[in-house]
Amino acid sequence: MTHFDGTKVILDASEYPTHWYNIQADMKTLPPPPISAATGKPAKPEELAKIFPMALLQQEMTQERWIEIPEAVQEFYRLWRPSPLFRARRLEQLLDTPAEIWYKYEGVSPAGSHKLNTAIAQAYYNKEEGIENLVTETGAGQWGTALSIAAAFLGMKCTVYMVKISYNQKPYRRLLMESYGATVYASPTARTAAGRAILAEDPDSPGSLGIAISEAVEEALNRDDTNYALGSVLNHVLLHQTVIGLEAKKQLAAVDRYPDVVLASCGGGSNFGGIAFPFVQDILSGKAQPRVLAIEPEACPTLTQGAFAFDFGDTVGMTPIMQMYTLGHSYVPASIHAGGLRYHGDSPLVSQLYHDQVIGARAYGQTQVFQAALQFAKTEGILPAPESAHAIRGAIDEALAAREAGDRRIILFNLSGHGHFDLAAYDDYLTGRMKDVAFDPSWTEESLKQLPKVER
Amino acid sequence: MTHFDGTKVILDASEYPTHWYNIQADMKTLPPPPISAATGKPAKPEELAKIFPMALLQQEMTQERWIEIPEAVQEFYRLWRPSPLFRARRLEQLLDTPAEIWYKYEGVSPAGSHKLNTAIAQAYYNKEEGIENLVTETGAGQWGTALSIAAAFLGMKCTVYMVKISYNQKPYRRLLMESYGATVYASPTARTAAGRAILAEDPDSPGSLGIAISEAVEEALNRDDTNYALGSVLNHVLLHQTVIGLEAKKQLAAVDRYPDVVLASCGGGSNFGGIAFPFVQDILSGKAQPRVLAIEPEACPTLTQGAFAFDFGDTVGMTPIMQMYTLGHSYVPASIHAGGLRYHGDSPLVSQLYHDQVIGARAYGQTQVFQAALQFAKTEGILPAPESAHAIRGAIDEALAAREAGDRRIILFNLSGHGHFDLAAYDDYLTGRMKDVAFDPSWTEESLKQLPKVER
Numbered sequence: 001m002t003h004f005d006g007t008k009v010i011l012d013a014s015e016y017p018t019h020w021y022n023i024q025a026d027m028k029t030l031p032p033p034p035i036s037a038a039t040g041k042p043a044k045p046e047e048l049a050k051i052f053p054m055a056l057l058q059q060e061m062t063q064e065r066w067i068e069i070p071e072a073v074q075e076f077y078r079l080w081r082p083s084p085l086f087r088a089r090r091l092e093q094l095l096d097t098p099a100e101i102w103y104k105y106e107g108v109s110p111a112g113s114h115k116l117n118t119a120i121a122q123a124y125y126n127k128e129e130g131i132e133n134l135v136t137e138t139g140a141g142q143w144g145t146a147l148s149i150a151a152a153f154l155g156m157k158c159t160v161y162m163v164k165i166s167y168n169q170k171p172y173r174r175l176l177m178e179s180y181g182a183t184v185y186a187s188p189t190a191r192t193a194a195g196r197a198i199l200a201e202d203p204d205s206p207g208s209l210g211i212a213i214s215e216a217v218e219e220a221l222n223r224d225d226t227n228y229a230l231g232s233v234l235n236h237v238l239l240h241q242t243v244i245g246l247e248a249k250k251q252l253a254a255v256d257r258y259p260d261v262v263l264a265s266c267g268g269g270s271n272f273g274g275i276a277f278p279f280v281q282d283i284l285s286g287k288a289q290p291r292v293l294a295i296e297p298e299a300c301p302t303l304t305q306g307a308f309a310f311d312f313g314d315t316v317g318m319t320p321i322m323q324m325y326t327l328g329h330s331y332v333p334a335s336i337h338a339g340g341l342r343y344h345g346d347s348p349l350v351s352q353l354y355h356d357q358v359i360g361a362r363a364y365g366q367t368q369v370f371q372a373a374l375q376f377a378k379t380e381g382i383l384p385a386p387e388s389a390h391a392i393r394g395a396i397d398e399a400l401a402a403r404e405a406g407d408r409r410i411i412l413f414n415l416s417g418h419g420h421f422d423l424a425a426y427d428d429y430l431t432g433r434m435k436d437v438a439f440d441p442s443w444t445e446e447s448l449k450q451l452p453k454v455e456r
Numbered sequence: 457m458t459h460f461d462g463t464k465v466i467l468d469a470s471e472y473p474t475h476w477y478n479i480q481a482d483m484k485t486l487p488p489p490p491i492s493a494a495t496g497k498p499a500k501p502e503e504l505a506k507i508f509p510m511a512l513l514q515q516e517m518t519q520e521r522w523i524e525i526p527e528a529v530q531e532f533y534r535l536w537r538p539s540p541l542f543r544a545r546r547l548e549q550l551l552d553t554p555a556e557i558w559y560k561y562e563g564v565s566p567a568g569s570h571k572l573n574t575a576i577a578q579a580y581y582n583k584e585e586g587i588e589n590l591v592t593e594t595g596a597g598q599w600g601t602a603l604s605i606a607a608a609f610l611g612m613k614c615t616v617y618m619v620k621i622s623y624n625q626k627p628y629r630r631l632l633m634e635s636y637g638a639t640v641y642a643s644p645t646a647r648t649a650a651g652r653a654i655l656a657e658d659p660d661s662p663g664s665l666g667i668a669i670s671e672a673v674e675e676a677l678n679r680d681d682t683n684y685a686l687g688s689v690l691n692h693v694l695l696h697q698t699v700i701g702l703e704a705k706k707q708l709a710a711v712d713r714y715p716d717v718v719l720a721s722c723g724g725g726s727n728f729g730g731i732a733f734p735f736v737q738d739i740l741s742g743k744a745q746p747r748v749l750a751i752e753p754e755a756c757p758t759l760t761q762g763a764f765a766f767d768f769g770d771t772v773g774m775t776p777i778m779q780m781y782t783l784g785h786s787y788v789p790a791s792i793h794a795g796g797l798r799y800h801g802d803s804p805l806v807s808q809l810y811h812d813q814v815i816g817a818r819a820y821g822q823t824q825v826f827q828a829a830l831q832f833a834k835t836e837g838i839l840p841a842p843e844s845a846h847a848i849r850g851a852i853d854e855a856l857a858a859r860e861a862g863d864r865r866i867i868l869f870n871l872s873g874h875g876h877f878d879l880a881a882y883d884d885y886l887t888g889r890m891k892d893v894a895f896d897p898s899w900t901e902e903s904l905k906q907l908p909k910v911e912r
Contacts, residue, residue: 078464110837152833420632
């Protein structure tokens, strides 16, 4: 039976989610379909089918509310799911707040973050359709690690184009992927036309996520047995992550709680959508009115400072064009430590919900984020990933506001991963070298002029 | 209710252990009391009371069978305990074995290993007796990390003498401890007489665990508000770790299983004692006859190649003298990657049980250990610590033997921690640079001549 031991809620096996929740079934306005970069017109399924399996393309488009989680995927999930839901009593005491702080912890996955929830599903559907190789890009390394594990589980090959500067600065992340059997290249490489073009211009190019995406997509386009996998932004990726929020909802219900506020860090949107969408469902259906907040870095404030417009998903303009909040695909975010949140755009689903004022957003500077991270580590024990720590900052501020207001607010946030591979960032903070990078609107003057023109 | 979801067993809160199991209550022969290094006679409690709290000294000596876990310690345990018990079905399939492989995973603790089980308890009892500062040494960093977290939880200061060569080679481990608020020194330091003496001889000394212990003990002796904490070997440390085996026993009982063989890696003995002693109790009482195996590295084969004799716990001869299996306190193990298993001696309790043939032992070379580690990572997802991987090697060999014999053996092992800070070791293995270091008895000819003489 589902039970609460005073610190965490443990779900009974009979309560494990068997379906993902598809928010497209309940949204009043759906994002427009993606536009082909080549034609400027709505992308045809056959274009996308060159790099994605049909099952995922169907999930991308469907408005069916509940999508069954394949039994094989559920079995993999049981290696770490359900993830625990903790009551952060010791943090509450430190803050002397009447609020209750609850957090879901996704760092228990072997990959150390929530990314494995979708990596397993994507690998599974690709394998079902006869694909033997998955190819992807990675920056900080969380996504590459997750896909490497998923590929190992399913006996598939995994190729990761890792941004060269990360490849050199984060050898342990690369080694982790290699330990699971993945092949990791420092991008740009001479293996692809995209990489060779960059290297011809600048043999010492440090690479970028945009370049790495181009190389990965090119490899997938050129090989029939190879598909591309993306770790965030797309509808099917957020769909798979809803297992987080579905579990959290049941776990909170087991202690007769419902959140007044739900928070998650937001880069491409998969972590945020994962915890938030099952609660957003209640808003859309009029059942409840929790405040739902996406937390982003001040240095890359896509929702809070971006334009709601059509833009490319990648930096170089190879991917389909989607309507989203964006700082412009040519915008280069300042170098901050939460690499997973340095994305110019955002998930079209999250963007639409923000545009429609169903959800809110807030931006923080990184020093206040790391301060919160250490308060959390010293009271709750877990050293959080810098990305995840954005949500902790938000939750602490809610708890402090509750203290001011004297209300017993129920706060829920998602702790998307641990920080075991981010200690250089903690070093910067502890030694006072870390600087805040407040957004300056002049930074996007140029990039917002370069948004693509589309016919609808 | 306790339940099995097909992959892991989840204990109901009503089943959480409330007492530690003290094997001294059931042993036919108890280890002799420790001998003072200064007098050569049994150590007086007041000598030990300078660096340990009375509650822990009592636990060291008592023959009471069940020791209540203080409610405050149980509350901390609930941050990650009970740890999951997994059935390694995918590993079984890979090995094509009729055996069942079950493993307990201690890497879910915020410290990433089993060490936090005793760190919390030790910090708690010290705090209860008015101690404000804990001081310890660390080599690879697992123990220092655990004590840093425990001290943060209890609002105590923590000072860690980290072997200088590890301090320089493993900056992330140091940073992890510092993130929890610990002060970490590269040992030898100029802060202690022991350190200054070493530096006077060799200003570039790389340090050693023995030197670091000397510095930590000296600081504890010299300050009334400061005590010393040890992460293994002593009776009270193994006592605290029995929470692992007690949980495992209940978890297996919930699926109507009892192990035919129990395995754990063994350095100082705390991980081994933790999982094994609750099953050894059944052997001692005649209730069951599982085979219980301590797995050690070929390069430091204390049980399988050592002498059963009185020896110092540390390298320099400052600590009390205990009867144990030892390679001689001046023995310097070859540099292998499982740093936590490079200890010349072993727990007196484990040593006595091995001497009495209640338990067995087996030694492996490191390349076969890393081969097992990667088989495990690719099937079960978790990248194990090199220390923990010794138990995996043992479990895989049992499963292969079961295949040969055609028997449905129930195998239980403890996976004591993850390998997120050990990727340099995996790199050595993957690139073929790792070498095996088989034990040569001539190595201990000198060190075994230097065992201390004792009066009993």
